[in-house]
Amino acid sequence: MKMNWGTFILGAVAGAAGAVATQKYVTTSTYASADKALKEVKEAFKAEGPIDGSWIKMKPEPYKKAGINKLVYKGGVSRTIGQEREQYEFIADSHTGTIMDVYRTY
Structure with missing residues (x-):
């Protein structure tokens, strides 16, 4: 052959x-766009009032919590309510852009 x-x-x-x-x-x-996740968070915060600033890490990083292993974006939002400055950080799923957690930092 x-x-x-x-x-x-x-x-x-x-x-x-x-x-x-x-x-x-x-x-x-x-991967979903990091900008998409940041936009979603900013819209949620703006519904409660103005924000002063925001940021997001453009490169996904590993995240492990309660048996969940994912690549996530991490970012933050700041705003002033009265005389008090509030700062929040968030974690977003890098594949969907869905916000997984938001917490206030002190």
Whole structure:
């Protein structure tokens, strides 16, 4: 039985191209935008009053709590109520942008 090298090479190239395209799709589509998570938090805080500032780490980082292992974005919001400055931090799921936790810092 004689092997057809042209068909073999064509199949290998097509397989490699498919693998590269799949990897590119998975790595670019598995994370929600950090800006999306920050926008969601800011809208929730603005519903209760003005905010002074906000921030978010653009690179997801590991988060482990109560058996949950995820990659998350961490950020914060500050505002002034009367004479008191309040600062909050939040944790958002990096895959969906959903806010997982918000807590006041002192």
